[in-house]
Amino acid sequence: MNKQVTTQGPWTTTKKRYRSNLWSPRRFDLRRPDTTVVNAASYLFFLSCVLLFCTSAYASDISLHGFMQGNYSAGVAASNPQGGDFKLAEERLQLKLDATADPFHLFIKADGWYDHIGQKWGSELREGYIDYTAGKWDARLGRQVITWGVGDLVFINDVFPKDYEAFFSGRPLEYLKKGVDGAKIGLYPGFASFELVAIPLFTPNHFPDSQRFWMFDPLSGNGPGITNRETVKPAATIENTEIALRAYRDIAGFDASLYYYRGFFRQPSMLPDNMTMPTKLTLSYPKLSVYGASLQGKALDGVLSLEAGHYDSRQDRNGTDPMVPNSQTRFLLCYQRQLWEDFTVSFQYYAAYMHDYRPYMKNLPSGFPQERHLHDLVSIRLTQFLMHQTLRLSWFSFWGPSDSDYLLNPEIKYNFSDHVWAALGGMVFGGDKSWSQFGQLDKNDNVYLQVRYEF
Amino acid sequence: MKKTLIIVFAIAVSAALCGISLAVTPDEVMKKSQAAFLYPGKDFKARVMMKLISKGGQERVREMTMLRKNYGESGGDQKYFIYFFQPADVKDMTFMVYKYPGRDADRWLFVPAISMVRRIAAKDKHSSFVGSDFTYEDVSGRSLAEDTHGIIKEEKTGGKDSYVVKSTPKAGDMDYSYKMSWIDKSTFLPLKEEYYDKRGELYKVFTAIEVKDIKGFPTITKRSMKNLQSGHLTEVSYSRADYGIGIDDSLFSERFLKQPPKKWTE
Numbered sequence: 001m002n003k004q005v006t007t008q009g010p011w012t013t014t015k016k017r018y019r020s021n022l023w024s025p026r027r028f029d030l031r032r033p034d035t036t037v038v039n040a041a042s043y044l045f046f047l048s049c050v051l052l053f054c055t056s057a058y059a060s061d062i063s064l065h066g067f068m069q070g071n072y073s074a075g076v077a078a079s080n081p082q083g084g085d086f087k088l089a090e091e092r093l094q095l096k097l098d099a100t101a102d103p104f105h106l107f108i109k110a111d112g113w114y115d116h117i118g119q120k121w122g123s124e125l126r127e128g129y130i131d132y133t134a135g136k137w138d139a140r141l142g143r144q145v146i147t148w149g150v151g152d153l154v155f156i157n158d159v160f161p162k163d164y165e166a167f168f169s170g171r172p173l174e175y176l177k178k179g180v181d182g183a184k185i186g187l188y189p190g191f192a193s194f195e196l197v198a199i200p201l202f203t204p205n206h207f208p209d210s211q212r213f214w215m216f217d218p219l220s221g222n223g224p225g226i227t228n229r230e231t232v233k234p235a236a237t238i239e240n241t242e243i244a245l246r247a248y249r250d251i252a253g254f255d256a257s258l259y260y261y262r263g264f265f266r267q268p269s270m271l272p273d274n275m276t277m278p279t280k281l282t283l284s285y286p287k288l289s290v291y292g293a294s295l296q297g298k299a300l301d302g303v304l305s306l307e308a309g310h311y312d313s314r315q316d317r318n319g320t321d322p323m324v325p326n327s328q329t330r331f332l333l334c335y336q337r338q339l340w341e342d343f344t345v346s347f348q349y350y351a352a353y354m355h356d357y358r359p360y361m362k363n364l365p366s367g368f369p370q371e372r373h374l375h376d377l378v379s380i381r382l383t384q385f386l387m388h389q390t391l392r393l394s395w396f397s398f399w400g401p402s403d404s405d406y407l408l409n410p411e412i413k414y415n416f417s418d419h420v421w422a423a424l425g426g427m428v429f430g431g432d433k434s435w436s437q438f439g440q441l442d443k444n445d446n447v448y449l450q451v452r453y454e455f
Numbered sequence: 456m457k458k459t460l461i462i463v464f465a466i467a468v469s470a471a472l473c474g475i476s477l478a479v480t481p482d483e484v485m486k487k488s489q490a491a492f493l494y495p496g497k498d499f500k501a502r503v504m505m506k507l508i509s510k511g512g513q514e515r516v517r518e519m520t521m522l523r524k525n526y527g528e529s530g531g532d533q534k535y536f537i538y539f540f541q542p543a544d545v546k547d548m549t550f551m552v553y554k555y556p557g558r559d560a561d562r563w564l565f566v567p568a569i570s571m572v573r574r575i576a577a578k579d580k581h582s583s584f585v586g587s588d589f590t591y592e593d594v595s596g597r598s599l600a601e602d603t604h605g606i607i608k609e610e611k612t613g614g615k616d617s618y619v620v621k622s623t624p625k626a627g628d629m630d631y632s633y634k635m636s637w638i639d640k641s642t643f644l645p646l647k648e649e650y651y652d653k654r655g656e657l658y659k660v661f662t663a664i665e666v667k668d669i670k671g672f673p674t675i676t677k678r679s680m681k682n683l684q685s686g687h688l689t690e691v692s693y694s695r696a697d698y699g700i701g702i703d704d705s706l707f708s709e710r711f712l713k714q715p716p717k718k719w720t721e
Binding site for chain 1: 507509513515516541542543544546559561568569570571574575576577578581582583585586587687705708709710714716717721
């Protein structure tokens with residue numbers, strides 16, 4: 001038996017990466033999804049929409065905004081796996097086009113950039129959709145960012161795609177969220193409000209690039225590792241269309257929501273072709289359903305939030321398949337309070353409870369790191385504004401009591417004028433175990449700079 | 456008979472005197488002022504231009520549309536909806552407040568960059584409104600019962616007959632120890648306010664620069680707040696101010712926070 005696999009096999013990887021909602025450890029290279037074709041099609045579609053809108057005599061209102069941004073991040077703990085010290089070095093232009101011709105509204109947000117590390121130009125349609133608004137309902141069609149739930153960088157019912165590399169390498173927070181390609185319908189009958197989302201084209205999460213980030217990868221260990229990896233995304237079929245529902249209303253002064261999702265894990269599971277001597281890995285996205293609820297309101301002189309969700313792992317309901325994550329119940333408690341002028345503190349406690357723990361233990365091959373029954377995470381955020389809210393000092397940190405790992409993110413942001421701001425911050429990771437969520441990122445500590453001219 | 460008449464006359468006179476004295480009680484003046492300043496009309500809309508001017512003269516601009524709707528009597532609940540045009544980094548942000556007399560308001564903020572609606576924990580008394588010299592309380596008002604009011608004198612301010620009212624917070628958690636207000640006797644709008652710090656020194660001055668009649672409601676369309684200690688100044692001007700425009704209750708909802716209707720924000 002291959003020693004690397006025996007001691008740190010892919011099975012643990014599969015379980016381990018599933019344990020946290022923020023981001024779970026990855027021990028394998030994830031190829032970027034091939035979105036070129038979709039992108040090209042989207043561009044053409046939206047370009048034609050823009051032309052249509054711009055030439056339309058009905059377009060009553062068109063506006064163009066955006067920014068130019070420099071974003072740099074330098075590793076301070078170690079050079080990158082592929083060499084070089086910069087995790088990020090790029091200049092970027094974003095254009096946002098808004099056009100309204102009642103009852104329609106068009107919005108396009110597109111980025112173009114030059115990446116100094118890869119030495120190449122890139123572009124992306126961040127968002128691009130058309131809204132239709134009626135009295136008691138509305139619809140949004142196209143690429144759109146959807147944010148659900150009440151967590152701060154902790155996601156239970158926000159089942160939509162994230163870009164963790166963006167967050168860990170010091171991009172502005174908005175780059176943590178990725179758009180989904182789908183349709184959203186809003187219904188407002190009065191007694192409650194509803195959001196219905198259908199996503200025919202699957203978008204996985206984006207995890208740190210193995211060339212720029214050190215991560216725990218048992219299969220590349222001391223040798224070249226298994227380079228033969230294939231990613232299989234859910235095919236764009238009717239039955240694979242992801243469905244997400246949210247119902248919300250006020251209950252006794254609290255904002256209450258119920259959630260339902262039927263789709264897929266956005267973090268892949270790994271299937272080796274051979275359990276003992278794997279030569280090829282297939283990465284696929286297991287089926288998932290989520291049932292959840294949240295409450296947010298004023299309490300104890302601050303804002304109190306509660307959220308919970310049951311993750312039904314539909315391909316491993318009895319917890320015996322070591323390749324597929326077990327079902328879980330996740331819970332979040334959050335309290336935010338202003339202590340003095342322009343100073344706010346918020347505290348979060350998050351826990352994920354694994355179901356069918358006994359079958360999991362029984363099927364876990366011996367010698368593998370063993371996931372805990374309950375994985376928890378504590379976060380603190382401190383924000384102080386100064387100088388008429390033009391200077392912002394902030395601190396955000398995660399600490400995992402169950403794995404003794406942490407993430408620290410201090411940042412200072414200053415608005416030089418109404419158009420120019422800059423932020424300087426740091427990302428520090430660590431922990432006792434080299435395979436834990438933040439512990440494996442230990443060598444990726446970085447200092448980042450964001451400078452933006454907004455117009 | 457004569458005695459009865461005298462008694463009736465005495466009662467009438469004292470009643471009249473009471474009536475007169477009631478009309479000029481400081482609490483009554485402040486109540487009328489609150490109604491004229493913060494509650495006129497069933498609803499209200501204005502394009503608000505806020506200039507934040509530093510001691511060195513650097514200007515920053517906050518431009519927004521503010522919509523307000525009253526629920527119940529003057530001094531009762533209100534809802535606010537604010538849409539930001541400027542600066543660029545907050546463009547398209549929306550902000551919603553449910554204000555209740557006597558307790559902290561509910562506040563929601565929509566951040567378009569990540570399409571997120573969040574409640575925010577901020578205290579009316581100690582929070583600067585968008586970094587200006589105005590606090591939330593200065594913008595949406597303060598419960599009258601939180602202060603004791605006394606009419607110190609009556610004098611002319613800017614050619615207007617005014618009551619000069621001293622308001623002292625009952626609780627000691629305020630940044631100022633007392634406030635002097637010059638209330639116009641005819642419109643009951645505050646023409647000037649002076650805030651004194653804990654040492655009794657003047658540190659903040661509110662000035663009504665321009666008052667216009669809009670649909671029969673005298674409205675302060677230009678105002679300023681100057682911090683004498685920091686030298687920072689905030690100037691606010693209203694344009695396209697209007698009352699009774701029929702704002703629907705549904706505007707004050709998560710739906711429209713996320714998709715602010717042009718009809719109301721423009």
